[in-house]
Amino acid sequence: MSSYYEKLQAQMEAIKNNTKSGGTSEEAKLRFSPKEGKTVVRILPNFHLGKDVRPFLPVQFYQEIGTTWKDPWLAPFQFDEPDAIADFHKELLMEASREKDKVKNRQKWELAQKFRPQIRVCVPVLVRSYTAPVTPGAKPSTVDGLESEGVKYWWFYAKTWKQLEAIMDDPDYGEIYDLKTGRDITITYTPKDKTSNGIAVIEVLAKPNQTPVSTDKEVLEAIKNMPDVLSLFTKPTYEQTDKGLKAYLAGESKQSETAPEPKPEVKKQQTNDEFLAEMNSTNVPEKTPTQVEEDFEDLFKD
Secondary structure: OOOOHHHHHHHHHHHHHOOOOOOOOOHHHHOOOOOEEEEEEEEEEOOOOOOOOOOEEEEEEEEOOOOOOOOEEEHHHHHOOOOHHHHHHHHHHHHHHHHHOOOHHHHHHHHHHOOOOOEEEEEEEEEEEOOOOOOOOOOEEEEOOOOHOOOEEEEEEEEHHHHHHHHHHHHOOOOOOOOOOOOEEEEEOOOOHOOOOOOEEEEEEEEEOEEEEOOHHHHHHHHHOOOOOHHHHHOHHHHHHHHHHHHOOOOOOOOOOOOOOOOOOOOOOOOOOOHHHEEEOOOOOOHHHHHHHHHHHHHHHH
16 A cells, blocks of 8 residues: 555544534434334425425435534535545545555555445434333333424434335335325334344334324424425535545544534435435335325315
């Protein structure tokens, strides 16, 4: 490995444990994270995605590179915009492809992956209830009526996405996020310290009954006015990614108290072809935003 790559590898190792990820305080308030036990939620249509798409939104983030405040960056290249971090990632991949030695090739490839954005998927949900795990000698404890907290965004990885897509592909369940005839789902979360392999487990199960999302006018209004989750993250300019990359390589931590600059307008996201191909998510629902709006009007009339 060349001295450049040795130095780069050393820098990466030096700052490996000195970074944290998070989001803005606004985004944190809207974030839903399953707790140990069972949580019942209703997946909602995402009105910000356009017509004929399921509500899943895959997003690519830089969570350890470049940012100088606590919220991660949206990777600009996914919006077809200039991105110095993505350019650097490509350069490292090209350098790895030119390496003939198998060991060095692997080392350079692994180094390049450190500059690859992380992909997570989000979907809007309405949380209905939470049941804590039952301890010996205790009765089950369930908290109901959580719909009053409004719309939340649930973030997860590909495995959970596949589980949810499989449910929707099943004709016995179909569009579980439909406003009038959808289904609630039960999320069972087991933390990593209680699994045999040290990996947290999320299981999802659709309920058999079809129900309207809500009859509460305030809840319906909150759903209708759900926030655009992408607007709560920062999409940096090319200059910001270039400056941030250089600072990161120099070993500077992103954790600064500097307030973020105004967030640029977020354009419609371009999905990651490789990730979507893995998901095989070729099926799309038939309902259009106009039909969704009509469903809302019907619910308000009930």
